[in-house]
Amino acid sequence: MTVIVILGFHLKGDYPEKLEKQLIPFLKNKKQKKEDWLLVITGGHTDPYYPRQSEAMVILNFLMEKMIYPEAIYLETQSITTFQNLLFLAKNKDIQGLFQNIKPADSIIFAGEAGSKKEVLFLASHLLKRYKARIEYYPLYLYSDEKRKSKEKKYYLTVASYYFPPLYFWFSCSRWLEKRKLCWxxxxxxxxxxxxxxxxxxxx
Ligand SMILES: [Zn+2]
Incomplete structure (x- = not known):
C-alpha cells in the first residue's frame, strides 16, 4: 500500500497549472498500476480572503475535477505551516489509525513544494518513525528557484530548532555569533x- 500525503499550499496564480503538469500524471500513474493507494491531504485555512476554505479542501476539489479517486481520502485542515502539516498529521487519530496498518514494505510519499523537502524528510522521519514504512518525497516545483532556495535555508534552521532543545541552543548561539559578525x-x-x-x- 502507498500512502500519498499532499502537503498544503495556496492553490492560486499558476499553481493549478503547475500541479496539473506535475502531480496529476504522478497520481494517474498510481491509478493505472492498480496499486492500493490512499490519499492524505493536509492544509488549513490560510487564505485571508477565503477564511472558510482550507487548503486541503481546495486541493481535494481540484483533484476531483481531474478524476482522481483513491480508495480513501483523509483530510487535515488545521495546520498553517509545513511543520504543523506534519505535526497534526502525526497527532490525528484517524490518520494514526491509517498509519497503524502500514507494513514495512509499504511507502509513505509526501508530495509538496520542492523547497520543503529537507524539512519534511527530517520531520517525518522523527514524527512518524514508529511506522516502519519507507518515507519518500515527491517534489513539486511551484516556486521560483530563488524563493525556493531562501525557503530551504530558512526552514532548515527552524526545523532543527523545534525538535532538539540542545541543538536549538547551539543554533541560537551560532545565529547570535553570525549576527555579531555581520554587524561588525x-x-x-x-x-x-x-x-x-x-x-x-x-x-x-
Ligand atoms: Zn546589529
Missing part, C-alpha cells in the same frame, strides 16, 4: 541587541 562587517561595532535577530542595521 557593516558598521565596525559590536551589535547592540542581546539576541540573534540583530539591530536595525543588521537584521534581515
Amino acid at each position: 562587517k557593516i558598521r565596525r561595532k559590536i551589535c547592540a541587541t542581546p539576541f540573534s535577530w540583530g539591530c536595525d542595521r543588521c537584521k534581515i
Whole structure:
C-alpha cells in the first residue's frame, strides 16, 4: 500500500497549472498500476480572503475535477505551516489509525513544494518513525528557484530548532555569533541587541 500525503499550499496564480503538469500524471500513474493507494491531504485555512476554505479542501476539489479517486481520502485542515502539516498529521487519530496498518514494505510519499523537502524528510522521519514504512518525497516545483532556495535555508534552521532543545541552543548561539559578525562587517561595532535577530542595521 502507498500512502500519498499532499502537503498544503495556496492553490492560486499558476499553481493549478503547475500541479496539473506535475502531480496529476504522478497520481494517474498510481491509478493505472492498480496499486492500493490512499490519499492524505493536509492544509488549513490560510487564505485571508477565503477564511472558510482550507487548503486541503481546495486541493481535494481540484483533484476531483481531474478524476482522481483513491480508495480513501483523509483530510487535515488545521495546520498553517509545513511543520504543523506534519505535526497534526502525526497527532490525528484517524490518520494514526491509517498509519497503524502500514507494513514495512509499504511507502509513505509526501508530495509538496520542492523547497520543503529537507524539512519534511527530517520531520517525518522523527514524527512518524514508529511506522516502519519507507518515507519518500515527491517534489513539486511551484516556486521560483530563488524563493525556493531562501525557503530551504530558512526552514532548515527552524526545523532543527523545534525538535532538539540542545541543538536549538547551539543554533541560537551560532545565529547570535553570525549576527555579531555581520554587524561588525557593516558598521565596525559590536551589535547592540542581546539576541540573534540583530539591530536595525543588521537584521534581515
Ligand atoms: Zn546589529
